[in-house]
Amino acid sequence: MIRYIVKRILLLIPVILAVSFVVYFLMDLAPGDVVSMLAPQDATPEQIEQLKEELNLNGTLIERYGRYILDLLHGDLGDSYMQKRPVMELFAERFPATFKLALASQVVALLIALPLGITAARRRGTLIDGASMITAMIGVSMPSFWLALLLIILFSSKLGILPSGGDNGFASLIMPAIALGTSQAGSLTRITRSGMLDVLSSDYLRTARAKGVPEKTVIRKHALKNALIPIITIFGSNLGNALGGAVAIETVFSWPGVGRLTTTAVNQRDTILATGCIIMFTLFLNVTLLIVDIAYAFVDPRIKAQYSK
DSSP: OHHHHHHHHHHHHHHHHHHHHHHHHHHHHSSSOHHHHHSOTTOOHHHHHHHHHHHTOOSOHHHHHHHHHHHHHTTOOOBOTTTOSBHHHHHHHHHHHHHHHHHHHHHHHHHHHHHHHHHHHHTTTSHHHHHHHHHHHHHHHSOHHHHHHHHIIIIIIISOOSOSSSOOSHHHHHHHHHHHHHHHHHHHHHHHHHHHHHHHTOHHHHHHHHTTOOHHHIIIIIIHHHTHHHHHHHHHHHHHHHHTTOHHHHHHTTOOSHHHHHHHHHHTTOHHHHHHHHHHHHHHHHHHHHHHHHHHHHHOHHHHHHHTO
16 A cells, blocks of 8 residues: 555656646746736836846746756745745645635535435436436536526525625635535436446345345445445545636635636736646645545455555
8 A cells, every 4th residue: 555655646746747847838828928017018128137037037948947847846836926925825825715615515516416326326217317317417517607606696696695705704605615516416426326326236235135124224334335436536536626726616706715826827927826836736636536546445445455566
């Protein structure tokens, strides 16, 4: 297990290098630059060159990227051009809000997906099964930002019972979590149904029923446990993506998270801040997926044996 974890961590190095270079390259191709935004309108060429020197933007793209990677190897994500503050400090300020939204959205997704998926599997081929799958398809197909706008119109504009944006307590978390969690619940519902169908007809479940074990216990303790691996996979992927910043949801609800910070950095051509945030997104996504892989071992001991090879 330790060998597997070390191997996965080492694989992060080329991933981070590739991601950082792509972001750097694309930001350089984008029209406009941070110097033109910071320089006065009547700035002379000498002043512009001096500003480039101050921001360490002189040299070719490869030279600038090389300097960035050298700083990154020392654990320094650099300072934001526009905000004049360390990227890690800005990320740390915004990450708790994103983490809170990500966890809340996954709770919503699980509360929707598990009952729907289990019920659909137990009532396979019935009207309930069909209704559950239609609901799941609607969740998969519906853009989260569109649902977010509908929620704002209904609960904020019409009813006035929930705030339309910001992070001001539990009430302001409800609509963003529902909008983000509902879109993720669709795929989780389908995976739950598929996993449950694979195990519901197993011999050991028939044996448990023959011994008089209550059906709820059969479903909860036997069937669901053995169907957890694909469910954990989708859950971990959804959580990692949410931690990576639900940009559309954070923008619609003016949520002070990392996704909104990254969008602002891209719009302002703040290459250092955008690259640093995306590197941290990549890191958190891979760490989340690693935790998911390790969780497999606790669900199925056969997988733990594979990790030791």
